[in-house]
Amino acid sequence: MRITNLIRSKEEKAITPRKKAGAPPGTMVYTGQRSMDDVHVHLTQYHGDFFDLQTCQDEIPDPRSEGATQWFDVRGLHDIGLIERLGKQHGMHPLALEDVVDVQQRPKMELFEGGVLIVVKAFAFNSTTRDLSIEQVSIYLTEGTVLSFQEDAGDLFNSVRKRLETSSGRIRSRGADYLAYALVDNIVDKYFTVIDQIEGELDKLEDIIMRSPEMSTKSKIHDLRLALLTLRKSISPLRELMNRFGDTESKLISSDTQVYVADLRDHVIQITDLVETYRDVTNGLYDLYVSEISFRMNSVMQTLTIVSTIFIPLSFLVGVYGMNWQYMPELGTRYGYFVLWGVMISVILGMLGWFRSRHWI
Template identity: 80%
Template structure:
């Protein structure tokens, strides 16, 4: 994530914020920049042995039975009217609908009269470009219905969908609150994947620094540091969210589901600690990079200093006998040239031996 990309995202955020300025509470304004040609809405229905999946574009399917638990998975938020229709059909509060399309929200949990809403962030890490992409996911649970709304067309909840289709585990036998927990848990589990990818890149950077640090190494450290900073800003509020989720008195969340939420809260704490640890590792890598560059520079300067020191007495001797005065007996010696070479070589060897005894080389 380069500085230019950050500046561009800040400019886009400021522009979108100005569009909302002055609007009354509950006004739905999409503040993102992801636009899809068609909005996809997936309806999953299940009850006992009954299971059905329907898909529609720019519309939402109607349920086939009133007894089933309904899960609407909507991908794409720029179609504000469709989001509003779906939300109002199941009694979403106007403030909740506003938060769904305002993708600049911090992770949080909101309690409403007839529903509970979760706003969390999903991440994907591009190892080649060292960029962290962020997507806001809103999950609204009401009596027998779960709405999940995300920006991109990718299937964030593929594993949950597979568990429903194969009827594995307890998810088919429990209510909408457990499904909402499963969706949140699925997003949180993906944080481990992102952190593992960042850890792998940190190991590569460390190997590069120890082998041969380059100018690009500093930029990689900076990109990884920014990615970890973004993760920290988005994951830190999850502690508060999980505390509220685990201790909520809402009748829509059963005590049995809250037991699983407490385990998920432990995962969030562990992820937060990992992010903090790798931030420290990144700072340490920057210090290591600086130290390695300084060490290499000192080694170069040491070599140049030794070479200069050796040539100082040699230059003196050559300068003295290069004056060509007539009254210099050594100039007329038959073996003067060889004697001078012998003296200079002895000086070189003597100085090298002395430098080595001092452990300068």
């Protein structure tokens, strides 16, 4: 994977400009890449024993029960008109709508009159290609209603939806603010999965480096280093987001929900520490890789140097007796050839013994 695949996230590869030149604030411009043909809108409603799920394409489903908590889950952000209609239907501020379709936002929380907007990043890591994919998720909380906006067709909140359907845990008995917390918590939990995958890749690379480092090992380390850099860039603002989420005075978020947000804030701090730790581990692996390559190169050079050093006196001897002089006393010796071989073998054995005594071999 090339460097640009990691440093430039999905948002930064946009084919649409971030904002129209001269456009006033609140202008909705989708800055991502269209990944699906139709926009899917899933409406989940629940209260007590009541649960209902509707799915529509390119249209907004109508609520079937008054007084129930409503969750509109939008997948696909390219249909500006549909998102604008849905937003105006629930009193979303124009600036909030602008942030929803602008997928280059950093994680943040903003308070509006009658609503709270939370923007976070969702990650998925491919261990085979070491590709870290990023998806922006926006969550808008208003009275009795939560609107979530995902870029891709994949369901990031499948586990939350199952909990609602099976009435598992406390989620059915609580309001929309707890649902918004549960959606953010679901995304943060997936960070641990991504970090565990990266940790597994780091362990594999450490074994490879200690056993037999290859040229491709360097690029693998570099890919993981950039993946962790991208994670750090997107996770660091979450601490501020959690602080605002847990300490907000908005009437839309109850004190009971803020207790759970405090626990979620601890998870974010733990994730931040893990990312920093694995960044240090990655840097250490790179240093280890360089050291191993240098050690192996030094071993090769040492062997070649020893071989060359042994052949220097041998080359001198054969050079002397390879001269074409007519009168050379040793040339007439009957066993001179064998004597010369004996001398050369003695030189080789003597030099090897000396090298060993010096602990060079």
